[in-house]
Amino acid sequence: MTNKKSNLSRRLTRRGLLKQGSMAIAGGLAAPAILPKSAFAQTRTIKIGGAVPLSGPVAYWGQSTMQGFVDGAAVMNEAGGIMIDGEPYMLEVINYDTKGEVADSRAATMRLVEQDECKFVYSQAAASTVGMLQVTEPAEVLSIVACWGYLELFGTDYPLHFRGEMSDYEQGFAYMPFMIEKYGKDALKSAAFIGPDDQDGIDCHFSYERLMKHYGVEQKAVEYYNWEDTDFYPIVAKTIREKPDFIVTSPSPPGITASIIKAAREMGYQGPISSPAASETETILEVAGEHASGVILPVTNINPSSPTQKAIEKRFLERFGTFNALAGNYSWWIYALKAALEMAGTATDTKAVAEALAQVELEDTYVGRTKWAGKNAYGLNRQGVYDCFTTTIDDGKAELADVRFPDLPDTF
Amino acid sequence: MTELLQMALTGFNLGLMYALIAIGLTLIFGVMRIIQYAHGEMFMLGAFTLYYWNAEFGLNYWAGVGVSAVVIFCFGAILQIVLFRPLHGKNILYSLAVSLGLVLIISSSGQILFGTTVKGIPSAVTGGVLLGGTYLSYERMVISAVSAALIIALWFFLRRTTTGLAIRAVAEDPDTSALQGVKTRRIHWIAFGLGSAMAAIAGCMMGTLLSIVPTMGFLATIKAFMIVIMGGLGSVFGALIGGLILGMIDSVVTTTISGDVALILSFVVIFLILVFRPSGLFGQDWE
Numbered sequence: 001m002t003n004k005k006s007n008l009s010r011r012l013t014r015r016g017l018l019k020q021g022s023m024a025i026a027g028g029l030a031a032p033a034i035l036p037k038s039a040f041a042q043t044r045t046i047k048i049g050g051a052v053p054l055s056g057p058v059a060y061w062g063q064s065t066m067q068g069f070v071d072g073a074a075v076m077n078e079a080g081g082i083m084i085d086g087e088p089y090m091l092e093v094i095n096y097d098t099k100g101e102v103a104d105s106r107a108a109t110m111r112l113v114e115q116d117e118c119k120f121v122y123s124q125a126a127a128s129t130v131g132m133l134q135v136t137e138p139a140e141v142l143s144i145v146a147c148w149g150y151l152e153l154f155g156t157d158y159p160l161h162f163r164g165e166m167s168d169y170e171q172g173f174a175y176m177p178f179m180i181e182k183y184g185k186d187a188l189k190s191a192a193f194i195g196p197d198d199q200d201g202i203d204c205h206f207s208y209e210r211l212m213k214h215y216g217v218e219q220k221a222v223e224y225y226n227w228e229d230t231d232f233y234p235i236v237a238k239t240i241r242e243k244p245d246f247i248v249t250s251p252s253p254p255g256i257t258a259s260i261i262k263a264a265r266e267m268g269y270q271g272p273i274s275s276p277a278a279s280e281t282e283t284i285l286e287v288a289g290e291h292a293s294g295v296i297l298p299v300t301n302i303n304p305s306s307p308t309q310k311a312i313e314k315r316f317l318e319r320f321g322t323f324n325a326l327a328g329n330y331s332w333w334i335y336a337l338k339a340a341l342e343m344a345g346t347a348t349d350t351k352a353v354a355e356a357l358a359q360v361e362l363e364d365t366y367v368g369r370t371k372w373a374g375k376n377a378y379g380l381n382r383q384g385v386y387d388c389f390t391t392t393i394d395d396g397k398a399e400l401a402d403v404r405f406p407d408l409p410d411t412f
Numbered sequence: 413m414t415e416l417l418q419m420a421l422t423g424f425n426l427g428l429m430y431a432l433i434a435i436g437l438t439l440i441f442g443v444m445r446i447i448q449y450a451h452g453e454m455f456m457l458g459a460f461t462l463y464y465w466n467a468e469f470g471l472n473y474w475a476g477v478g479v480s481a482v483v484i485f486c487f488g489a490i491l492q493i494v495l496f497r498p499l500h501g502k503n504i505l506y507s508l509a510v511s512l513g514l515v516l517i518i519s520s521s522g523q524i525l526f527g528t529t530v531k532g533i534p535s536a537v538t539g540g541v542l543l544g545g546t547y548l549s550y551e552r553m554v555i556s557a558v559s560a561a562l563i564i565a566l567w568f569f570l571r572r573t574t575t576g577l578a579i580r581a582v583a584e585d586p587d588t589s590a591l592q593g594v595k596t597r598r599i600h601w602i603a604f605g606l607g608s609a610m611a612a613i614a615g616c617m618m619g620t621l622l623s624i625v626p627t628m629g630f631l632a633t634i635k636a637f638m639i640v641i642m643g644g645l646g647s648v649f650g651a652l653i654g655g656l657i658l659g660m661i662d663s664v665v666t667t668t669i670s671g672d673v674a675l676i677l678s679f680v681v682i683f684l685i686l687v688f689r690p691s692g693l694f695g696q697d698w699e
């Protein structure tokens with residue numbers, strides 16, 4: 001008891017406090033020389049900005065993209081952040097809604113770059129990408145997007161710009177070999193293209209043309225629809241009049257693809273219909289109903305089965321309450337960026353990070369193996385390429401039918 | 413010949429559905445003299461009501477169409493009583509501002525409530541028959557029949573019932589109708605509800621045939637306005653003819669030339685009608 005009281009008194013005396021305080025200050029000043037640097041480093045933050053369509057017609061895609069970054073950042077932060085040049089960095093993801101409009105995307109990106117000081121940004125779909133690129137390249141900000149069209153805004157003039165989603169062109173080197181195996185080369189001698197009457201549709205037709213030429217497929221019909229079109233009977237009637245062996249609907253969203261499938265089947269067309277953009281089996285099954293058959297959906301994994309895929313699905317369901325195939329597809333971008341930041345050893349030199357990112361290859365993501373390619377096709381390795389999970393719909397039933405890395409030609 | 417018949421059938425089917433949307437809009441304008449920009453949103457809400465009733469809860473399709481019509485009738489009537497009635501007789505710009513606001517509110521709320529993914533309403537009727545190379549889809553035939561029956565029913569309602577007579581009287585001359593004992597306020601909400609219900613049924617039909625998304629209302633409004641201007645503001649018969657003209661242009665021109673030309677031609681036809689008949693094909697000259 002005496003000892004205890006004595007100890008307590010000693011702790012509370014003014015002299016004792018002063019003595020201990022002096023020792024603490026002295027120890028603190030001496031510490032950097034004694035302890036490892038990392039123990040005292042202030043945790044820094046890397047801000048990653050999203051200028052994505054969170055409302056409007058393409059909000060589904062924008063929200064899926066955002067979820068990949070928010071989830072990935074949370075996972076990395078829970079693990080202590082990412083280490084760059086021996087120092088830990090936490091990730092902060094900031095998102096602004098572009099409504100899928102060029103002007104809104106430009107404004108959102110300017111806010112991300114100038115106000116939030118983001119050095120790394122991401123976007124989704126053509127209009128938002130166009131708006132973003134007006135800001136990012138001049139400001140030396142690295143961007144990762146999903147955009148298939150506007151090929152003049154991609155390549156050597158945009159060295160900090162990466163396209164993380166395989167376009168219909170890259171997907172073609174996976175789905176065409178699969179279709180040839182499934183239906184036989186003789187059953188796929190001619191094709192028709194149906195796409196939207198905008199720059200995206202025109203650019204995707206350009207990719208489709210190159211692809212069909214590569215596989216020696218005759219192109220029989222090219223039809224563009226207006227976004228204002230309500231009924232696809234007329235355009236499908238015109239297409240199938242040319243009797244193509246198969247139809248490619250690129251880059252048509254799931255609802256329109258389903259309407260095209262329904263119209264084609266109702267009018268007796270029996271050939272396969274491939275849709276590189278309509279990664280939503282549920283919508284196709286709902287809209288096309290009994291007519292949903294002979295449908296090929298590249299980059300659509302309806303059956304997440306690997307431990308990584310299952311873990312991502314579980315986390316997304318817990319974090320966002322929903323999970324879809326597209327969100328999974330976009331989830332690897334932030335992991336590639338993390339690898340690039342660590343490889344480059346800088347969080348500020350975006351040119352160095354871009355060079356590192358182009359080298360990044362990941363083995364176990366939601367989409368399997370990933371890498372950046374396209375040097376011969378676009379001038380730089382800035383196009384994401386990964387295992388293509390192809391789902392088919394036959395007789396109203398969707399199933400994962402094929403997984404393969406695109407068989408890219410030397411010209412890619 | 414086969415292709416022509418296919419085009420004609422598609423155009424007729426489309427035209428009837430367009431007419432169904434446009435008739436609701438023209439009815440509202442004829443009675444209340446307001447431009448209801450949120451008419452397409454009624455079309456969208458009607459489709460989603462059926463979607464939840466039928467696709468989500470698995471309840472009977474045709475009962476769902478009825479429920480959708482009743483729900484949207486009530487919603488339209490409430491909107492008229494709460495928002496548009498206080499603006500009656502005032503500058504048309506006020507009601508225009510309110511209806512534009514409604515477009516944004518309903519469309520954005522739809523995206524929050526229903527999500528942004530495209531959805532489909534399962535078909536109530538499936539299959540079809542090939543007649544000499546022309547495919548006749550049972551679903552399209554039923555939808556055409558239902559649309560035509562509704563238009564005829566509305567025509568009879570307006571011509572043969574007391575309420576219909578009152579609606580026409582208010583549309584013709586609201587002040588004299590009121591002096592004759594017609595309760596114009598009651599007629600206003602009935603007409604607004606009825607017009608909204610027509611749009612809702614059109615949404616159910618087109619939603620089943622195609623697909624549904626919360627932003628689908630905008631295009632429906634544009635089409636409806638094109639038809640109403642073509643047929644004449646306030647004319648139910650004009651809306652029917654305008655709908656059929658637009659449906660035929662959409663079908664025939666898109667199939668034979670392209671969708672772009674069809675869109676251009678639709679507007680050229682509207683311009684020509686306005687030049688030679690400024691009040692539309694069957695419209696009257698509104699002051």
